[in-house]
Structure formats: structure tokens, C-alpha cells
Amino acid sequence: MARDDVWILGIHMTKFGKHPNLDTVDLAAEAALAALADGGVSMKDMGVLAAGNLMGAANGIGQQLQKQIGQTGIPVYNVANACATGATALRTAVMAIKAGECELGLAVGVEKLAGAGLLGGGGRPKSDRNVYEPHGRYGSVATIDGRVGTETMPGVFAQVGMEYGHKHGGATFELFARISEKNHSHSTLNPLAAYSKKMTLDQIMGDVMIAYPNTRPMCSANCDGAAAAVVVSGEKLKTLDPTQRRRAVKVSASVLTTDPWEEACQVLPDVNTLTRQAASQAYEQSGVSPEDLDLVELHDCFATAELVHYDNLGLCAEGEAVPFFESGATWRDGRTPVNVSGGLESKGHPIAATGIANIWEVCHHLREEAGDRQIEGATVGLAHVIGLGSACGVHVLERAAA
Amino acid sequence: MGRQIPLVEYLVLGEEPHLEANECSSCGARYFDRRNACASCGGTGFHKAPIDSEGVLRAFTIVSMAAPGIPVPFVASVIDCGGTSVRANVINTTPDPEHVKLGMKVRLATYVVGADDDGTEAVGFGFEPLEEPDGA
Ligand SMILES: [Zn+2]
Numbered sequence: 327m328a329r330d331d332v333w334i335l336g337i338h339m340t341k342f343g344k345h346p347n348l349d350t351v352d353l354a355a356e357a358a359l360a361a362l363a364d365g366g367v368s369m370k371d372m373g374v375l376a377a378g379n380l381m382g383a384a385n386g387i388g389q390q391l392q393k394q395i396g397q398t399g400i401p402v403y404n405v406a407n408a409c410a411t412g413a414t415a416l417r418t419a420v421m422a423i424k425a426g427e428c429e430l431g432l433a434v435g436v437e438k439l440a441g442a443g444l445l446g447g448g449g450r451p452k453s454d455r456n457v458y459e460p461h462g463r464y465g466s467v468a469t470i471d472g473r474v475g476t477e478t479m480p481g482v483f484a485q486v487g488m489e490y491g492h493k494h495g496g497a498t499f500e501l502f503a504r505i506s507e508k509n510h511s512h513s514t515l516n517p518l519a520a521y522s523k524k525m526t527l528d529q530i531m532g533d534v535m536i537a538y539p540n541t542r543p544m545c546s547a548n549c550d551g552a553a554a555a556v557v558v559s560g561e562k563l564k565t566l567d568p569t570q571r572r573r574a575v576k577v578s579a580s581v582l583t584t585d586p587w588e589e590a591c592q593v594l595p596d597v598n599t600l601t602r603q604a605a606s607q608a609y610e611q612s613g614v615s616p617e618d619l620d621l622v623e624l625h626d627c628f629a630t631a632e633l634v635h636y637d638n639l640g641l642c643a644e645g646e647a648v649p650f651f652e653s654g655a656t657w658r659d660g661r662t663p664v665n666v667s668g669g670l671e672s673k674g675h676p677i678a679a680t681g682i683a684n685i686w687e688v689c690h691h692l693r694e695e696a697g698d699r700q701i702e703g704a705t706v707g708l709a710h711v712i713g714l715g716s717a718c719g720v721h722v723l724e725r726a727a728a
Numbered sequence: 729m730g731r732q733i734p735l736v737e738y739l740v741l742g743e744e745p746h747l748e749a750n751e752c753s754s755c756g757a758r759y760f761d762r763r764n765a766c767a768s769c770g771g772t773g774f775h776k777a778p779i780d781s782e783g784v785l786r787a788f789t790i791v792s793m794a795a796p797g798i799p800v801p802f803v804a805s806v807i808d809c810g811g812t813s814v815r816a817n818v819i820n821t822t823p824d825p826e827h828v829k830l831g832m833k834v835r836l837a838t839y840v841v842g843a844d845d846d847g848t849e850a851v852g853f854g855f856e857p858l859e860e861p862d863g864a
Contacts, residue, residue, distance in 0.1 A: 458733050458844045463761035465737030467850050468841060472798030474736065474852070475815035476791050481804050484789030489806065492786055492830040499825070537804075538790035538825060587768040592759055593815035594787065594806045 331560035332420050333574040334723070335430070336365020339553035339686045342674035343520040344440040348550070350379055354387060354436040355394045357552035357679075361432065365556040366570050369396030372556075373428020376403040376418035378411035378435045378678040391434060400428075408713025409627065411435055412553060412681025413582065417719060419557050420580045429562035435683075436552035437676035475593070479714065480537035480545055480628060486597055487539070487630025490637070496648035497633060499539040503530045506544040506629040506671055508657055513668025515699035520549040520674030544629035544671060551676035553683040571727075575689045578612035578706075579722035585715075595716050597631065601638035604720040608708070609640070612722040616640040619662055620704035621691055623684035625712045626669040636664070639710060639720075658701065666691075666699050681719055684709035692725040735841055735852040736760070744781075745838045745853065747814065751777035758812050781836040783809035783855065788830065790823050803828050807855050819854030833858040 338360035340353055348356070354377065362368055377388035388402035401422075407414040412435030419431035458467035471477045491497025510525040525543055533541040558566075563574055583604040588596050609615055616639065624639060626632035633647050641662050642650035650656070656664035667673045667687040670680065688707035690696040705725045712718045734741055738760045740748050749758035754771030758779075765772045788805035803818035805828075819837060821827050834855035841852040 456844050457846055458848050458850055460733075460737055465762075467733055467735060467844075469795070469797070470736060472791070472794045472802065472804075473817065473841060475806070475817060476789065476794070476802075476804035478791065478794065480793070481789045481791045485787040485804065485806060488789060488830060489787035535790070535792045535801075537792065538801075540789075587757070589757070589811075590806065590813035592767075593813045 329424055329426055329559050329561065332423050332577045332580070333558050333560060333563050334555050334577060334685070334689055335367065335558040335563065335570060335574050336361045336363070336556040337554070337682070337686050337689050338364055339518060339679065339683045340551050341518045342549050342551035342676060342683070345438070345550040350382060350387065350436050350438050351390050351394055353438070353550060353552035354379070354391045354434050354554070357436065357554035358391060358395055358432060358434050361554035361556050365558070366567070367430060367556060369398055371430050372398065372400055372432045374401055374403070374419055374422040374431040376405055376415040376431065376433045378405045378407070378415040379437060380406055380408065380411050380678045381437060381439070387436060407717045408715045409625065409675070409677050410582070410681055410711045410713035410717040410719045411678035412683065413711045413719025413721065414681065414717065416555055416557070416682055416685065416721070417580050417582050420577060423557055423559050429559050431557050432554065433557065433682060434552065434554040435678040435681055437678045438550045439548040439676055440550050476537070478537070480540050482595060482714065483628040483631045484537040484540050485594055487628070487633055489594070490634045490647065494645040494648065500527070500531065501648060501651070502539050502544060502629040502633065503527055503541070505626070505632050505651060506530050509626060509665050509669040509671045510543060512658055512666050512699070513672035516668050516673060519668045519672055520547050521672045522668065540628045540630055546627045546670035546675035547672065549674035549676050551674060551679045551683065553679045553686050555682050555685060573693050575692050576724045576726045577721060578614060578724045579608035579720065581607045581611065581720045583607070583718045595714050597712050597716060598634060598638050600716055600718045601635060601710070601712060604718045605639045608720040608722050612724070614706055614722050614724070616662070618706050619708050621663045621666055621688060621701050621707045622710070623667060623687050623707070624664055624710040626665055626671055627675065627712070629671065632664070632669070635710065639708065658699070663701055666701060681711040684711060685721055685723065688723050692723060730843070730847040730849055732849045732851050735850050739838070739851065739853050741838070741851055746781050746836065747779040747853070749777050749779055749812065750774040779812050779814065780810035782858065783807040783814065783834055785818065785828070785830055785832045785834055786813070788818060788828055790825070790828070805855070807834060817854040818856070820856035
């Protein structure tokens with residue numbers, strides 16, 4: 327029988343950063359075991375496991391993890407969906423519960439990235455003798471990335487922000503740098519962040535330029551990390567003990583979208599339309615409106631991306647993202663605090679872990695367990711991730727009595 | 729002069745080099761690569777459509793970190809050519825935010841990317857500013 331309400335019973339994220347002595351499975355196991363313990367359940371209770379590890383997508387991280395923490399014979403879904411991999415894993419477990427296939431499920435996302443270079447852009451195989459031969463769907467005779475625009479992540483997301491500025495005005499290099507300044511400032515309160523150092527505007531603007539207007543501190547920080555969540559049906563939750571019920575967080579909306587056809591999405595991935603559609607579906611599913619949100623963790627893979635998502639998520643009126651940011655709304659003491667964790671720019675971005683880590687952050691505020699960076703009285707929050715290709719996950723989470 | 733070959737098939741060389749898209753015969757959606765069917769309407773009929781060689785710069789970035797062999801910095805951009813979006817570098821300009829402006833008018837220009845072992849030259853394209861920036 328199909329069910330509607332699904333809750334997060336337990337959740338955990340590892341410290342983000344460098345973990346030279348831990349492999350992917352160690353990190354996934356640490357997050358999974360701690361999420362199970364946080365929920366007061368064990369692997370034996372799980373009816374489904376969904377796991378994501380983008381860089382090792384062919385290796386079956388789900389089964390590797392089971393060998394370390396419990397081979398109970400349950401179905402495993404190994405998912406890969408670019409930077410939305412973690413959100414996709416969570417959504418897979420949520421769907422299994424909604425479909426009535428099980429009562430409890432575990433979602434895990436893990437990545438080891440420390441030391442990895444910038445993502446995106448592929449080369450071509452080299453042969454001994456170099457003779458031009460049209461190759462691939464563009465019939466190209468040599469590398470086109472870098473010669474016909476750019477396919478690298480910093481370049482794509484830089485253009486996304488510049489396009490917004492062209493359309494609506496006011497989006498200067500300094501404005502984007504100030505968004506980054508906010509996130510680096512927020513990260514000083516997050517002991518699990520890869521970087522928790524405050525940075526001045528001058529430091530940010532004067533740092534190494536990667537793809538104008540994004541300097542290095544305005545780009546997501548590659549790092550190692552894992553996050554995991556245990557989800558439970560509302561029916562099952564009612565049978566659990568009062569502490570488990572009190573700390574459970576309601577998944578009021580769980581949405582995944584892809585890029586619908588738009589004229590320009592053929593040459594520059596459109597991260598806007600799919601986010602707008604995911605947000606509007608999430609608000610409709612949950613009955614929550616953007617004004618109700620006490621905090622938002624959104625996919626600031628680059629400072630330029632954060633600006634457009636204020637607009638895409640409906641946090642401000644259409645075209646008003648610049649004045650919305652300038653009003654101070656997205657600082658932690660503002661009307662709609664955004665990325666109080668430090669965001670991907672300073673908390674870090676271990677790709678497949680990010681989608682669940684964003685939810686971890688929101689859950690901790692809703693449970694009043696966020697320590698020094700607690701947003702007082704938070705009862706509803708939104709977590710957003712995007713993966714180029716493109717996929718977008720939006721989850722609305724609420725503190726509610728089970 | 730040796731033989732020339734376009735860097736990508738959708739660049740048409742000759743007297744007046746221009747870009748050419750695969751246009752969906754049902755809905756008019758344009759694609760620069762080969763398609764099995766139209767991503768917009770599902771149609772499977774395509775014909776060639778020439779693209780305007782002048783356009784307006786709608787988005788750009790100045791890329792300072794790129795794959796080996798690609799000279800940096802370069803200006804990557806999206807250009808609106810009469811309603812069709814084109815991905816291309818902005819060339820024949822100084823790659824800095826003083827010389828490259830959103831909304832500026834640009835036109836198609838070609839250049840030789842390199843030659844292979846048979847001496848065949850690959851011709852690439854970019855868009856160059858139509859007017860000098862103010863004060864230049
Ligand atoms: Zn069509």
C-alpha cells in the first residue's frame with residue numbers, strides 16, 4: 327500500500343576535508359553506522375539501501391558497504407546522478423518507503439576528492455600519427471573544449487551568473503565575491519567544514535582567478551566526506567520510542583527533476599528551469615511557501631550559482647536576487663539564512679555526499695542540535711542540489727510531532 | 729595553400745564562412761550536433777539552417793584554468809545570433825572585463841587552429857567585437 331509520510335530518523339555526516347587514511351568504504355561506513363546509531367536502529371532493520379559514489383560509480387559502493395556493515399540480503403540501488411547523487415540516493419530510499427515496499431531504509435553518499443583537479447572537460451585519445459578525422463557528434467577534428475567555449479564547471483557556472491547579470495543587472499564581480507564572503511564567514515561556526523576560515527572581500531577578490539568572475543575561494547572546495555540518512559515511514563515511526571519520535575524530521579517534499587528542453591540549454595546547461603520546476607513542485611507537495619523557510623542549504627558550487635538560485639528557489643521575486651542579497655536576507659541573521667553551514671565553497675563538496683550533507687545541516691537546526699550555528703526556533707528548511715547534465719533535487723524538511 | 733577542414737562539421741567554410749544547424753522540421757529547434765530525434769518535440773526530420781554570423785554577447789567568462797594545450801586566458805561565451813544560442817570563444821580582443829562586455833555586438837571570425845601530419849589545416853571559429861570598446 328502506498329504511503330505518504332516519510333521521516334528522517336537518523337542522519338550523520340563525517341568531517342569534510344582530507345582523510346588520507348580512510349578509503350571510500352571507510353567513510354561510507356562511518357556515516358552509515360553513525361546514522362543508524364543516531365536513529366536507534368541497526369542494519370537488520372533496513373529494508374532498502376541506496377548508495378552513491380560518483381567517481382567509483384562502476385564499483386558498487388552499496389555492496390562494498392554491506393560487506394563492512396551488514397549483508398542482510400536487502401535490495402541495493404547504486405545511484406549516480408552527478409552532484410545530485412546524494413539527493414538521488416535519499417530519494418530512492420524515500421520512494422521505496424512511499425511505494426510500501428519497506429518501512430525503513432538507508433541512503434548513503436560518499437566521495438574522495440581531496441587533491442582532485444577541476445571537474446569537467448574531456449580530452450581526446452591520441453594516436454601515433456596525427457591526421458584530422460571528424461569525430462563524434464560534432465564531427466570535430468580536435469579538442470573543442472576551450473576552443474568552442476568551455477565545458478568546465480567553473481566556466482559554465484560563471485556564465486550562468488553572468489547571464490543573470492545581463493538579464494537583470496547589478497551582478498558585478500564584487501557582488502559575487504560578497505556572496506562568497508558570507509559563506510566563508512558562516513563556515514567559522516561549523517567544526518565539520520573543510521575550511522572554516524573567515525575571508526575578507528579583498529582576499530577573495532585578490533585570490534587566483536579560475537573563471538572570471540569566480541576566484542578560487544568562490545569555487546566549491548574538493549574534499550573527502552560522506553553522509554548518510556535513515557528514513558522511516560510515518561506508520562512505523564509511531565511504533566518507535568518517544569525519543570526517536572521527537573527527533574524525527576518530516577520529509578515534507580522530495581523532488582527530483584531534469585533539464586526540460588529550452589532553446590539555449592543545448593549550448594549552456596540550463597540550471598534555472600529545472601530548479602524552478604523542482605522548487606515549485608516541492609512547495610506544492612509540502613504546502614510550505616518560500617516565506618516560511620527558516621533556512622536554506624542551496625548548491626553554491628560557485629558564488630555565481632548561489633545568486634541565480636535565490637531567484638530559482640523563489641526566495642525573492644523574479645529578477646530580484648541582487649537586491650535580495652544586498653538586503654542582508656541570506657546572512658545567518660537575515661530573513662532567509664542561506665548556507666549557514668558555509669556552503670560548498672567552504673564546508674566543501676565531496677560530490678555524492680553533498681545532497682545528504684545539505685539535509686543533515688537542515689535537520690540539525692530543526693532538531694535544535696546545530697550548536698553554535700543554530701538558527702533559533704527553526705521549524706522548516708529547504709535543501710537543494712544540482713548536478714550538471716542536469717539533475718536537481720529539492721527536499722523540504724519540517725520539525726513536526728510524529 | 730594546403731587543404732582546410734573545419735574544426736567542427738557545423739562550421740561551413742568557403743567565401744563566407746558561417747555556422748549551420750540541424751533544424752527540426754517539425755518545431756524549428758536547432759542543434760549543432762547530430763541528433764537521433766528532436767529533444768523538444770521528438771520529431772526525426774531535420775534540415776540544415778544557416779545561422780546569423782552577427783550576434784549579441786549574452787554570457788561570458790574568462791577562463792584562466794584549462795586543459796593542457798589550451799592557451800589561457802580565453803573568453804568563453806554564449807552569443808545570441810538572431811534567436812539561436814551559439815557557444816563560442818570571443819576572439820581578437822584583449823581577454824579582460826574592460827574589453828569584453830555583456831550585450832556587445834560580435835561577428836563570426838575564423839582562424840587556423842593547427843595542421844595535421846598531412847598538412848591539412850583545421851579551421852576554428854570564434855566571435856570578434858564589431859566595435860572597439862569606448863575610449864580605445
Ligand atoms: Zn522538434
